[in-house]
Amino acid sequence: MSKELEEGTEIRLDFAKLKKVAGCEEDVLPVAVQDVDSGDVLLIGYANRLALQTTLEKRIATFWSTTRNELWIKGATSGDYLEIVDIRVNCEQNSLLYRVKLKGQGACHTKGEDGFARHGCYYRTLDGPSLTFV
Amino acid sequence: MSKELEEGTEIRLDFAKLKKVAGCEEDVLPVAVQDVDSGDVLLIGYANRLALQTTLEKRIATFWSTTRNELWIKGATSGDYLEIVDIRVNCEQNSLLYRVKLKGQGACHTKGEDGFARHGCYYRTLDGPSLTFV
Numbered sequence: 220m221s222k223e224l225e226e227g228t229e230i231r232l233d234f235a236k237l238k239k240v241a242g243c244e245e246d247v248l249p250v251a252v253q254d255v256d257s258g259d260v261l262l263i264g265y266a267n268r269l270a271l272q273t274t275l276e277k278r279i280a281t282f283w284s285t286t287r288n289e290l291w292i293k294g295a296t297s298g299d300y301l302e303i304v305d306i307r308v309n310c311e312q313n314s315l316l317y318r319v320k321l322k323g324q325g326a327c328h329t330k331g332e333d334g335f336a337r338h339g340c341y342y343r344t345l346d347g348p349s350l351t352f353v
Numbered sequence: 354m355s356k357e358l359e360e361g362t363e364i365r366l367d368f369a370k371l372k373k374v375a376g377c378e379e380d381v382l383p384v385a386v387q388d389v390d391s392g393d394v395l396l397i398g399y400a401n402r403l404a405l406q407t408t409l410e411k412r413i414a415t416f417w418s419t420t421r422n423e424l425w426i427k428g429a430t431s432g433d434y435l436e437i438v439d440i441r442v443n444c445e446q447n448s449l450l451y452r453v454k455l456k457g458q459g460a461c462h463t464k465g466e467d468g469f470a471r472h473g474c475y476y477r478t479l480d481g482p483s484l485t486f487v
Contacts, residue, residue, distance in 0.1 A: 225444045234380040234402060236447035241375030246368040251385040251394050258392035260385050263448040268368060275480060307475035310359045310463045313370035314397040316475045329444045341441035341450045346409060 243285035261326040261339035299323030377419040395460040395473035433457030
């Protein structure tokens with residue numbers, strides 16, 4: 220993933236994302252993930268039936284990696300597991316909300332200025348004065 | 354939308370949702386919407402470039418309706434507008450977070466037992482004892 224995309228001041232939104240997600244090998248739903256302690260929305264991931272089943276069984280937030288086409292137990296490599304408090308479903312049963320507690324230092328794969336994993340992925344405000352749309 | 358899907362105790366998740374979303378006429382990103390007052394995640398919607406631009410200009414949460422293929426200014430018919438506090442972008446620039454204040458009674462199109470629009474769409478816990486997977 221490009222450093223400029225993650226740390227730069229240019230907004231280059233990947234509007235083609237969902238077409239790529241839908242092109243993966245599995246049928247998936249979007250999942251918003253919320254830290255129950257801070258209330259922060261940490262990330263949006265994708266879950267297929269196996270990922271949801273694994274999340275329900277292990278009580279650890281699990282997704283389907285739509286780029287690697289494999290089960291993605293969040294934290295399996297970093298240790299930054301997200302423990303499930305509860306799993307909610309929306310009115311139309313076409314999206315999920317994992318409400319979690321952080322077991323590690325952060326939920327984002329990027330690092331902040333302190334060198335540690337950022338708490339969540341939404342660390343930039345789009346309508347801030349320092350960003351430019353490209 | 355079926356009453357059973359919205360009010361029933363059977364879980365019939367629509368895992369094909371994102372394939373349908375991706376098949377709409379526009380390129381869209383998922384958008385989590387959070388009420389800054391309660392901290393609740395209210396819904397996940399989808400935005401194309403026009404929806405984001407409209408949201409930035411009007412400061413009202415706006416989406417692309419992937420079923421009707423038209424701009425969807427949330428609250429335009431119900432009056433339940435969501436006023437934008439800020440718009441955040443994730444690390445990889447492939448999802449958005451609208452942080453909002455509710456201008457009406459609720460954000461969900463369903464009604465609770467009191468007859469009013471539900472606050473948000475995630476009013477059911479998947480791992481509750483009263484639900485069965487179908």
